[in-house]
Amino acid sequence: MADARAWLEITDFPYAPDPAASFDRLRHRPGAVLLDSGRPDAPGGRFDILTSDPLATLTVADGRPICDLALAMPPEPFAAQQALLDHAEAALLPSLPATLAERAAELPFLGGLLGYWGYPQPATHGPRQPADRPPGPTLPDARLGLYDWALIQDHQCQRAFLVATAQRRRQVLAWLRADPLRQETAFRLTRPFKADIDRDGYARRFQQVMDYLHAGDCYQINLAQRFTARFEGSTWQTYRRLRRATPTPFGGYLAWGEQAILSLSPERFIRVIDSQVETRPIKGTRPRGTTVDEDQRLATELEQSAKDRAENIMIVDLLRNDLGRVCRSGSVTVPQLCGLESYANVHHLVSIVRGELAAGASPLDLLAAAFPGGSITGAPKHRAMQIIDELEPCRRGVYCGSLGYLDRRGRLDTSIAIRTVVADGDTLHIWGGGGLVADSEEASEYRETLTKIERLMQALETPAAHENDSP
Numbered sequence: 001m002a003d004a005r006a007w008l009e010i011t012d013f014p015y016a017p018d019p020a021a022s023f024d025r026l027r028h029r030p031g032a033v034l035l036d037s038g039r040p041d042a043p044g045g046r047f048d049i050l051t052s053d054p055l056a057t058l059t060v061a062d063g064r065p066i067c068d069l070a071l072a073m074p075p076e077p078f079a080a081q082q083a084l085l086d087h088a089e090a091a092l093l094p095s096l097p098a099t100l101a102e103r104a105a106e107l108p109f110l111g112g113l114l115g116y117w118g119y120p121q122p123a124t125h126g127p128r129q130p131a132d133r134p135p136g137p138t139l140p141d142a143r144l145g146l147y148d149w150a151l152i153q154d155h156q157c158q159r160a161f162l163v164a165t166a167q168r169r170r171q172v173l174a175w176l177r178a179d180p181l182r183q184e185t186a187f188r189l190t191r192p193f194k195a196d197i198d199r200d201g202y203a204r205r206f207q208q209v210m211d212y213l214h215a216g217d218c219y220q221i222n223l224a225q226r227f228t229a230r231f232e233g234s235t236w237q238t239y240r241r242l243r244r245a246t247p248t249p250f251g252g253y254l255a256w257g258e259q260a261i262l263s264l265s266p267e268r269f270i271r272v273i274d275s276q277v278e279t280r281p282i283k284g285t286r287p288r289g290t291t292v293d294e295d296q297r298l299a300t301e302l303e304q305s306a307k308d309r310a311e312n313i314m315i316v317d318l319l320r321n322d323l324g325r326v327c328r329s330g331s332v333t334v335p336q337l338c339g340l341e342s343y344a345n346v347h348h349l350v351s352i353v354r355g356e357l358a359a360g361a362s363p364l365d366l367l368a369a370a371f372p373g374g375s376i377t378g379a380p381k382h383r384a385m386q387i388i389d390e391l392e393p394c395r396r397g398v399y400c401g402s403l404g405y406l407d408r409r410g411r412l413d414t415s416i417a418i419r420t421v422v423a424d425g426d427t428l429h430i431w432g433g434g435g436l437v438a439d440s441e442e443a444s445e446y447r448e449t450l451t452k453i454e455r456l457m458q459a460l461e462t463p464a465a466h467e468n469d470s471p
Contacts (some may be wrong), residue, residue, distance in 0.1 A: 006165040008110065010092040010103055013160040019048040019153055020240065021125070023135045026052045027236050029256065031145045033114055035405065036251035038243070038264075039155040040171060043341070045110050045249030048153040049405065052175075054145030055092050058084055061140050068232055076398050078368040081144060081406070084300075085113055088146050089408055094124045094165045096408075107152055107412060110163055115144035116254065116261060116417065119372050120394040122385035123148040136395045137424040139259055151176075168245030187233035187241065193430070193457045196226045197395055206390045210457060212387055213438045220314050221378040222276040224433025225449055226394045227457065235260040238460065242421065245459035246344045250415035252403040261398055261421040263457065265415040267350075269373045269402050270366060270413040275357040277327060277366060281315045281375040282416075283435055284308030286340070287451045299347045303340050304326040308349055309433050312338050316351045316373035326366040327355035345455040363412035368401075373416045396424050399431040419456060430456060 016022065023034045029052035037045025047339040056069045058081060065073050065080035073080040073088055093111045096104075104110055118141045147162035149172060162169055198204070202225055209221050231238070239253045250265040268280040286302040289295030304307060316334055322333050336352035357366065377400075378384030388396075399422070404414030422429045433450035 003077045005463075006094040006166060006167065007097050008100065008163065009169065010107070011169065013151060013162045014268060015153060015158050017155070019050055022151060022176060023050050023253070024177055024236070026050060027091075027253075028181060029053055029145065029175060031147075031256065032254075033145065033147075034251075034253045035114070035403065036243070037155060038247035038249050038251050041247035042249045042251075042343070046154065047158050048155070049109050049114070050151040050153075051114065051149060051461075053171075054147050055088065056084065056146040058142075058144045058146070060142035061119075063141065075144060077236060078364050082114060082148060082362060082364045083405060084254050085408065088112075090277070092146070093408055094146055103352070104156075106154070107161060107163065108411060109150050109152060109405055109407050110147045110409060111150070111452055112146070112406050112408040113144045113145055115142070115152065115413075116252075116398055116401060116403045117142045117146075117371065118398050118401040119366070119376075119417075121395070121398060122382060137259070137397050137427075137429055138421045139261075139397055139424065142401075143254070143256075144222040145211070146402060152154065157298040165344065166446050174360040184237070185233040187231065187235075187237040187460075188463065189229050189231050189428075190315060190426070191230035192461055193227040193229040193428075195322050201393075202446055202449075206436065206440075206445065208391055209436050210389070210390065210438070210440075213436070218378055218384050218387065219309060220379060220435050220437050221384045222376050222400075222435045223435050223445075224386070224399070224429045224431045226392075226399075226429055227453070229332065229428045229460070230426050231423075231428050231460075232426060236425070236426075237264060238262055240422070242456055245455050246419065248343060248419065249325055252415070253424075258425045261403070261417075263403050263415065264421060265416050265418050266341070266348065267373075267375065267416040267418060269316065269404070269414040269416045270363075270370060271414070271420070272357065272363040272410065275410075276356040277323060277357060279353045279370070279373070280350055281312070281319055281353070281373065282348045282350050282377055282445055283312035285317050285434070285448055285452060286347045288342070288345055288347065297344050299340055299342065302347050302349060303338075306437060307437065309338050311437055312349050312351055314379055314437075315375045315435070316353060318379045319353050319370070322370035322374065322381075323353060323355045323366070326358060326361045326367045328358045331356040336362055346451060363406060367414065371402070372400055374403070375435075376416055376418065376433070396431065399429075400433075419453065421456065428460070
């Protein structure tokens, strides 16, 4: 446990374009986490955050927060998270000297909560899937560690910093100087990916969505399908292989026991810095082309697609409403509407919505008000979530939740956990989905669910003859 009288320090650390070498030495530590900006290959990202050995861990199971500290917790999960952070700031985290203010201003994380928030279950409404749904991952609804140190790589400045007390820094340096473990079973799939529903099953669910849309229940519903495979070997090797295939600015690797989250998300959910709020919803997708001309044609087709732009604008309106519940009146703006962003496997339309927190509102208030992200539910959100729960045969769990952190200063940054693989024992799960509207066409929507994740699945299904997964 941290000494409350100790002072936090920020010291320089050797910079590396790829965080793998450092994290390879930390990943077997308790509660090791990597938030990965995908550099040098992914656009847009700036910081990597590496940490381990949390002071406490808070999990949420069946809607109930559980903390391994002897601390009275409110029953509501987000309130419990705020209570843990408040307690930590008063009694556990090291003191912040005023002399650090200028140096720390650019750094995203000086200690606080870091982990994931799973996609929540909606209030019941109407018919439900039978109890014999395919088994899903057994991960908690949420898992957040309370961390007092971090190694931060700033790719914009090409510098790295170790944020820790003097005592903690000595421990971390010893961990980072140790030789990484190499005696691990090499990753391989023992059974290939298979969809939990067949092609006809997707078509039936698509038609049920169309019926709901035409009946006026919603004007957009996100429908996903899950693929499952068996594997053996290192989940860290698995993540490294996925990262090479599709580097993204909001990646993350979290592992504990026989479970792990391997996320290659391109989508930011919510960021808060000094009460300034930003969300970047994605709606609209095309695959990358195999030639320069084909790639440009697909990008232009997406930019000019009235249907895709309409879907994006629907979700922008939803998020403006979500942010408006917690932001200062009149502060919510849309500085970018349907901008084109290109990644290794897809082109996307991305909008930006910004606002300013209202006086007295916290980042966790905002996260609770906007969670889960509207880009992966549909609109109206709560009715769309009920229909998703009715039609999708598998619980989403981590998929379409968020990975990220809440810093002690009130800084928050979270992703939408799409393009995310969940490892549970010897099983891997991955989901692909898309937003459906009244004029959606079933074959193209089915194809889009595959386009988003097939490069990830192919990276894991294809044996590499001369692969070196170590950094």
